[in-house]
Amino acid sequence: MTTELERELKQLIIDTLELEDVTPEDIDPDEPLFVEGLGLDSIDALELGLALQKTYGIQLQADSDDTRRHFANLRTLATLVEERRVK
Amino acid sequence: MTPASLFVQDWRAWLPDGDAAGDTHISTEARPAGRSVPAMLRRRLSNPGRAVCDMLADLDPEGTTILLHASRHGDGERTLEMLYSLAENAPLSPARFGLSVHNAVLGVHSIASGNRRSLQAISASGDEWAALLDEACGYLAEGAPRVIAVFSDAPVPARFAAHAPPDRGSAAVAAVLSPAEGREIVPAPASGEALSALDALQPVDIIDWLRHGGSLTSPLRGRTWRLDA
Known part of the structure; x- marks a missing residue:
C-alpha cells in the first residue's frame, strides 16, 4: 500500500536525481534506496537532502546516524517528511 | 612546434546539428544513447558527455589508451549557471x-570503461586543437603506441553568449593519433593578415577537416595542419 506522500517522494527522487530509466513503480518502498536496491550513491544523498530542504523545509545533518536511518528506504523517508515538514 | 610526426589512425564524431551524408564516422543523434555507460552513471552526463563516452568506447573498447579531452567551455550549463546560484545565495x-x-x-568514462591510463582535460582559450596535438606528441615521444584526442563543446548559456565565440552548435570529435600509421598530419606555421580574420577552431572545424582533408588553421598562434583527403 503506497501513500500519497510516498508517491510524491518517488516522483521527487526520480526528478531530482535524474533517474532516466526508473518509473515510480520501480521503487519498492521497503527496498534500500542507497547502494543496494535502487542503487543511489553519496552524491544522490546530498542532492536528496537539498531537495527535502527546498520542498519541505527539512534541515538534515549530513553525517548523523539519524539521517542514515531516515534515508534507509522510501517508507522511512516518508516518516521523516511527515514528522519534520514545515511546508 | 611539434617536431614528431602525428598520424590519424581513426576517428569518430558527433554532429547533432549537421549533415553526416552517410559518413559512418559521424553520429547525428540529438541525444546520444550513452550505451557505454551504465544508466546510473549516464544520467548525470550532458549530451556531449554521452557522445564522448560512446565514441571512446568505440575507438578504445579495451580501455587501454591514453585519453586527452579538450573543451573550451566545458559544461557551461553547469559551471556558469552555478555562479548565479551562488550570487543568489x-x-x-x-x-x-x-x-x-x-x-x-x-x-x-574511466569508471565505466575501467581505463586507468593517463586521462587529461584541457582548456586552451580557443587553441584547443593545437594543445591536443602538442600533448599527444609528448605522450607518443614517451613511447605510447597511440593516444586519443577528443574535442567537444556546446554553446554557452544564452546569457553569456555575447561574450562567447559564435554559436556553431554542439559537436564532439575523437581522433586516434599514432606516431606512424594512418593519414599524416603535416604541421606548418601560418602568418599573414588573413589570420586575424579567422575564428578560433571549434570541433565542427576539426570534423570537416577529417572528412575532407586540406588545411586547418588556428589563428591564435598561427599554426596550420595539412591532412590528405
Missing part, C-alpha cells in the same frame, strides 16, 4: 557541482 546542487569540473566526462 541559493544552495548549490551537489550533483551539478560534481560534474562541473573539466575532467568530469573522462572521469565518468
Whole structure:
C-alpha cells in the first residue's frame, strides 16, 4: 500500500536525481534506496537532502546516524517528511 | 612546434546539428544513447558527455589508451549557471557541482570503461586543437603506441553568449593519433593578415577537416595542419 506522500517522494527522487530509466513503480518502498536496491550513491544523498530542504523545509545533518536511518528506504523517508515538514 | 610526426589512425564524431551524408564516422543523434555507460552513471552526463563516452568506447573498447579531452567551455550549463546560484545565495546542487569540473566526462568514462591510463582535460582559450596535438606528441615521444584526442563543446548559456565565440552548435570529435600509421598530419606555421580574420577552431572545424582533408588553421598562434583527403 503506497501513500500519497510516498508517491510524491518517488516522483521527487526520480526528478531530482535524474533517474532516466526508473518509473515510480520501480521503487519498492521497503527496498534500500542507497547502494543496494535502487542503487543511489553519496552524491544522490546530498542532492536528496537539498531537495527535502527546498520542498519541505527539512534541515538534515549530513553525517548523523539519524539521517542514515531516515534515508534507509522510501517508507522511512516518508516518516521523516511527515514528522519534520514545515511546508 | 611539434617536431614528431602525428598520424590519424581513426576517428569518430558527433554532429547533432549537421549533415553526416552517410559518413559512418559521424553520429547525428540529438541525444546520444550513452550505451557505454551504465544508466546510473549516464544520467548525470550532458549530451556531449554521452557522445564522448560512446565514441571512446568505440575507438578504445579495451580501455587501454591514453585519453586527452579538450573543451573550451566545458559544461557551461553547469559551471556558469552555478555562479548565479551562488550570487543568489541559493544552495548549490551537489550533483551539478560534481560534474562541473573539466575532467568530469573522462572521469565518468574511466569508471565505466575501467581505463586507468593517463586521462587529461584541457582548456586552451580557443587553441584547443593545437594543445591536443602538442600533448599527444609528448605522450607518443614517451613511447605510447597511440593516444586519443577528443574535442567537444556546446554553446554557452544564452546569457553569456555575447561574450562567447559564435554559436556553431554542439559537436564532439575523437581522433586516434599514432606516431606512424594512418593519414599524416603535416604541421606548418601560418602568418599573414588573413589570420586575424579567422575564428578560433571549434570541433565542427576539426570534423570537416577529417572528412575532407586540406588545411586547418588556428589563428591564435598561427599554426596550420595539412591532412590528405
